[in-house]
Amino acid sequence: MKVRADIAELLYAGLSDSAIARQLGVDRAAAVAPARAALRLPKAKPGPKAYASAEDLFWRRVKPTDDGHMEWTGFHVGRTPAMRHGGRNLTACSIAYRIANGRPAKGQARPSCGRDHCVMPGHHADQADRAHARARSKVIQAWAGGLRRAGRALEREREKRVDALYAQIFGTPE
Structure with a gap:
């Protein structure tokens, strides 16, 4: 069986049959399931998929505000915006600092814009800064x-x- 390249790419990426059918506008039973069988790939695991990086997870958990900042919609440890990725607890501020500066923060990354708990990349300073x-x-x-x-x-x-x-x-x- 000849498998469409776009379906094969999404199958190798780990998407479920129904997600591929929704994204490409094809029939799940007629197009995606036979392609999965032809490529000898197992069914996709149910439940939420792991994010490729902490930055991907970060972008899913922020919401822009009207005044040019971002607020955290994920969970908090105490009052600190936090997330769990790769078995490690990370602060949202440290990820925002890494996104803005291309390097991990030395010490704690804290908002330097004057707004408490802002997680907008570029609004943070680490201990060295x-x-x-x-x-x-x-x-x-x-x-x-x-x-x-x-x-x-x-x-x-x-x-x-x-x-x-x-x-x-x-x-x-x-």
Whole structure:
């Protein structure tokens, strides 16, 4: 029996006969079941299918909000958005960080956008990012302090010049 390539591809991907029939708009009994038999593939296991990656599972469990953030629709451990994949418990924030930065978070990944429990990729900082931001903040504060001191010094210089001009024009007060 000649098997359609699109049916064979979905069968090898592990989809059920009814899912393939729905997706391709074919008859399950007439097209998909004989193709499964011809390819000598076992029936698909019932129940929910495992996700290929934690990122796939993440995208199934988020919902965009109107203000540019995302909220978690999956389960929580305490108040932390979490999921289970590959036998491991993972936080949604760590997966969002990995999606945005292409690397796992060093330490905890926490929302840096100001909204509690936001899981939008790109809205998180790990321990190294937070340490870098603190150091950068200290540099900016030191620079701003230096500008204030320099501004006061310039103001004193200008006052001295104005006093000298006043003295030249009107003389020194006695």
